[in-house]
């Protein structure tokens with residue numbers, strides 16, 4: 001236990017002093033006798049205390065009231081301390097026990113300190129879940145050896161309420177818990193260290209996988225990642241056997257919109273549903289309750305997302321998500337500068353700032369910069385009524401102003417002409433494929449010169465097509481959610497598609513639309529392959545929030561489309577982790593499984609370097625060093641959390 005005992009011992013005595021006023025056989029004795037330098041208690045004491053400790057925690061895990069109560073000193077002096085102070089007496093414990101077992105209980109980092117013969121102090125770090133609510137903290141125990149039944153009424157038969165049972169024999173020969181405490185950890189407290197051993201490590205750098213690896217998590221970060229010989233698990237650390245699995249970095253989705261729902265209500269320009277879902281109310285709901293999408297991301301293995309355009313509240317979401325252990329890291333671009341004066345705004349707030357002149361561009365960037373935006377996002381829509389060169393001038397001005405303020409420039413440009421202009425403006429991130437014609441040498445040269453990251457966003461267009469088809473055919477669209485992450489409200493909306501009425505287009509317009517979708521779906525993979533062959537950095541992004549591109553779960557289809565387009569599974573994996581972190585400009589912090597990075601990683605049951613579909617087989621999602629089984633995150637989604 002090393003340093004730990006040295007740090008804790010003075011503190012233990014401080015903790016005990018107030019209790020000295022309580023006349024309580026064993027405890028008062030213990031304090032009176034608390035030595036300055038504790039003699040080493042017999043190993044048998046530690047062993048007995050550990051056995052009782054484990055029995056105690058196991059009883060919580062199994063919701064076994066009798067076994068739980070049998071661990072405690074049946075006396076009026078039994079002390080239970082929490083943030084509100086101590087509470088005395090076994091009877092009150094017996095009364096409360098069994099009312100509120102956690103749905104999940106995790107006890108790690110068991111530590112024991114011998115104080116003197118017959119008295120052992122212990123702590124463990126807990127993480128509990130009640131429905132969707134998670135709490136973690138530290139809990140202490142004082143283990144005392146009961147001599148001749150002197151203090152335990154259960155042994156003497158004096159008014160026991162715990163069924164008169166004794167833990168003798170079962171708990172290591174007359175040992176009981178005399179003091180117990182639990183305190184929630186302050187936000188940001190790192191979880192206890194852990195070691196994940198035996199998995200094949202795919203670290204996200206593109207380096208060859210490491211079989212039979214070890215990854216040591218400490219302080220919420222990666223302390224070591226490599227072979228078992230390079231990273232031997234330190235003594236006493238909790239070890240998880242991950243044999244037969246693969247470890248990858250957490251997925252980064254570099255293109256999402258929290259101001260959109262994943263259905264038509266967030267994009268009434270697709271199918272207008274404002275008669276039943278007024279846009280103002282939809283937006284108020286998104287702002288008040290973004291957590292269902294944050295949960296869906298984590299549940300799907302996505303540990304960081306880049307919101308590349310929305311209402312200004314998305315800036316505040318960054319801190320909110322950072323403080324929420326069940327949320328991915330969020331970067332946010334805030335309102336977009338748009339060459340199209342788009343109508344989809346709120347009465348008192350715009351998500352589309354009109355980019356008319358160069359002055360508009362400079363004013364817009366000043367506004368974004370003054371709010372600490374993570375990027376300047378330009379929606380470069382070639383408007384037929386506007387002069388293309390005028391629009392380009394405004395975009396160039398936005399790029400210049402962003403550069404001067406060291407803010408990355410993100411551009412939505414889907415035609416080669418405007419995408420090339422965007423590169424001239426210094427675009428750091430293109431969040432869509434060029435989908436009208438093949439990219440040319442000039443495009444590739446500019447992208448390379450700029451070190452532009454290309455985010456192909458292949459599948460979002462198909463969501464619009466599927467929405468319209470489902471509404472026309474009166475059939476609910478399918479939901480690709482292999483891990484049960486989508487919240488019930490979203491699922492209900494998606495199902496409602498079958499009951500929508502779409503204005504029937506004339507057959508010719510319908511035919512044209514189909515042809516346009518088909519042409520785009522043909523061109524995008526071709527251009528992705530060209531961009532990849534040219535060595536341009538590619539990041540995965542879904543455009544989640546758009547109709548039927550659901551937050552979180554859409555990453556699988558997007559990654560698989562990238563693989564189908566000709567990227568190797570390893571290239572897709574790097575694009576979906578490391579390059580996404582680069583796009584967010586947070587590669588120093590996360591995106592690979594390397595020493596010093598945040599411990600955000602996935603444990604999957606199939607080899608993602610053979611087929612990127614392997615990432616669907618999520619076993620564990622590790623965020624900030626907390627290892628959660630995927631099934632646990634499913635339960636955390638409001639869909640299956642019951643009433644809590």
Ligand SMILES: [Zn+2]
Pocket residue numbers: 255256257308431543
């Ligand atoms: Zn987008």
